[in-house]
Amino acid sequence: MKLNSVDISKTASASSIVFEALRRAIIEGEVKEGEPLRQDEIARLFNTSRIPVREAISRLEEQGLVKTQRYKGAVVSGLSATEAEEIFDFRALIEPEVIRRAVPLMSPETLDRARSSWAAFSASADPMRWGDLNRDFHATLYRASGLQYHLDVIDNAMDRIDRYLRAQLVMSNGMERANEEHIAIWEACVAGNAAQAAELTRIHISGARESLLQNINSLR
Amino acid sequence: MKLNSVDISKTASASSIVFEALRRAIIEGEVKEGEPLRQDEIARLFNTSRIPVREAISRLEEQGLVKTQRYKGAVVSGLSATEAEEIFDFRALIEPEVIRRAVPLMSPETLDRARSSWAAFSASADPMRWGDLNRDFHATLYRASGLQYHLDVIDNAMDRIDRYLRAQLVMSNGMERANEEHIAIWEACVAGNAAQAAELTRIHISGARESLLQNINSLR
DNA sequence: ATAAGATAAATTGGATTCAATAGAAAATGA
DNA sequence: TCATTTTCTATTGAATCCAATTTATCTTAT
Structure with a gap:
């Protein structure tokens, strides 16, 4: 029996899938500057819980692609x-x-x-x-x-x-x-x-x- | 009655406190390259749950200060x-x-x-x-x-x-x-x-x- | 009609719990 | 005794639930 084995530590976590999708959506202009990123909505879209979404958003913020404000959530960064x-x-x-x-x-x-x-x-x-x-x-x-x-x-x-x-x-x-x-x-x-x-x-x-x-x- | 009001949206979240503390510990050499960052240990140290710790670690990874591997956790990055x-x-x-x-x-x-x-x-x-x-x-x-x-x-x-x-x-x-x-x-x-x-x-x-x-x- | 206050709903922050994986230790077989 | 397999423990990934805050809606007063 021949199985194609996959190194599971190399498979994508939920949070990295969400991160990459959001990053791509932002750089391709599919979400506009100022647009809020709703954790629950994104979580539903990806059929996951909010936790990986929060982690993805944290990473996006370090990349300068979104801005978050405490208790107000994340919006897509603009660029003057x-x-x-x-x-x-x-x-x-x-x-x-x-x-x-x-x-x-x-x-x-x-x-x-x-x-x-x-x-x-x-x-x-x-x-x-x-x-x-x-x-x-x-x-x-x-x-x-x-x-x-x-x-x-x-x-x-x-x-x-x-x-x-x-x-x-x-x-x-x-x-x-x-x-x-x-x-x-x-x-x-x-x-x-x-x-x-x-x-x-x-x-x-x-x-x-x-x-x-x-x-x-x-x-x- | 005079009260010093604080804009609560500007107070630090658990995750940003942990992030800043870890960042400082790394740049000051208090945690060495290769050293694992144990989520539960850090969470205990800061008297919080693992969720903000995970978020802080996600951010540190974007900064290149730690490397994470799925299911194996994060270690402090070295520098050749x-x-x-x-x-x-x-x-x-x-x-x-x-x-x-x-x-x-x-x-x-x-x-x-x-x-x-x-x-x-x-x-x-x-x-x-x-x-x-x-x-x-x-x-x-x-x-x-x-x-x-x-x-x-x-x-x-x-x-x-x-x-x-x-x-x-x-x-x-x-x-x-x-x-x-x-x-x-x-x-x-x-x-x-x-x-x-x-x-x-x-x-x-x-x-x-x-x-x-x-x-x-x-x-x- | 407008402003202020109260209540409800939406959303975020994070604690707790459950599921999955990796590594260590113990048991088994040669 | 050593190698392999099984079991146990530690840790990570993330789902669910609870608490906190903000925003929206409704009610009341002017």
């Missing part, structure tokens, strides 16, 4: 134009450095994976996928750096602005320009030109910053 | 030399930029507060206080930048290495050099020289990095 600006500046500081460190370490497999990523972005007619594909492209390149701490921090920065970025990509047809920039970054990586990749990344982020800041109030 | 190195590099990237942005915005009150801070550091005979005083000095200067997102990220980076840094300060009598560097940074700020303050901050962090990396294995 000032905050968005700051987070872009932060990314423009960190990500060029990460990709600069990553370039000399990139394997042919990584570069191939990244090419598939921008190609998929380019080819996708489904706006709902652009956000994930955009992140996948950048994550693939950055991962080669091995700088895990930096990557975790970048992930959080992206989570914080993703819902707006995604809406912006859909609304403004900014994907064409994003794609051109992705290809240019990728080409610099292929050429092993770390400084060029870093500079193009910085320009890419700054461009997204300007574009988003012009429209942030209509993206909420 | 590679990880420590990366976090210092990260700080050396971010903190100079933050102070560079802060310098033109520093008020006389801020500068006076920072002077008090390095003076207190200099005067303190209590090694247990050096860690807090060190952080207080830097936080005072950086806060003037108004870059709240950067500050939160720096706080987390510091939390991740603080237990080792504190042990290092005590063990190596590094406080004298740290203090000289604090004064030099402060003087650059007083002079309004943002570039100098940034460079001295970068050197300060890099020096701490080299020093810590030499000794990290004996600091656990």
Whole structure:
């Protein structure tokens, strides 16, 4: 008798399932800023008790994705134009450095994976996928750096602005320009030109910053 | 009848009390890497139930201060030399930029507060206080930048290495050099020289990095 | 009609209890 | 004696229940 055994300590707990679902709903803009997260409602939705929901919400708060107030519950965090600006500046500081460190370490497999990523972005007619594909492209390149701490921090920065970025990509047809920039970054990586990749990344982020800041109030 | 009213929504929940106490115990090195955090034990210690303890632990995990494994509980995170190195590099990237942005915005009150801070550091005979005083000095200067997102990220980076840094300060009598560097940074700020303050901050962090990396294995 | 007070309902915070899992100890077999 | 299996204990995951607080609704007074 052949059984597919599963290491049960690796299966997802209720709280991590809820956390991931809520995180995704927030970064994809399915729940809006200011929207309350009702523990009992979410618990019903996931057919669990409120305890794992509370734990998930605690984690989301540490990620800055929700704000809780004692006895009043959690609401989805908003992001002011000032905050968005700051987070872009932060990314423009960190990500060029990460990709600069990553370039000399990139394997042919990584570069191939990244090419598939921008190609998929380019080819996708489904706006709902652009956000994930955009992140996948950048994550693939950055991962080669091995700088895990930096990557975790970048992930959080992206989570914080993703819902707006995604809406912006859909609304403004900014994907064409994003794609051109992705290809240019990728080409610099292929050429092993770390400084060029870093500079193009910085320009890419700054461009997204300007574009988003012009429209942030209509993206909420 | 005069009553001192308290906004009850601002009083600390059980879980946030436990979180803060555990966070402090970890960054001060009172619980060591690898040490398990027993939910029932902590709950007894704080005279509460396990639920707030679980929530606190969930939050600590998001901060990277503990690692949990399903059905096995939480242990205090360790930090390898590679990880420590990366976090210092990260700080050396971010903190100079933050102070560079802060310098033109520093008020006389801020500068006076920072002077008090390095003076207190200099005067303190209590090694247990050096860690807090060190952080207080830097936080005072950086806060003037108004870059709240950067500050939160720096706080987390510091939390991740603080237990080792504190042990290092005590063990190596590094406080004298740290203090000289604090004064030099402060003087650059007083002079309004943002570039100098940034460079001295970068050197300060890099020096701490080299020093810590030499000794990290004996600091656990 | 509006404001204030009282009551009810909704929601959160957390204590207690039950279920599940991992690890330790004891029992059994070779 | 050693290896394997079984049983027991410790601990975690989460369901249920109770207490506390906030919000909504209803009633009364002006």
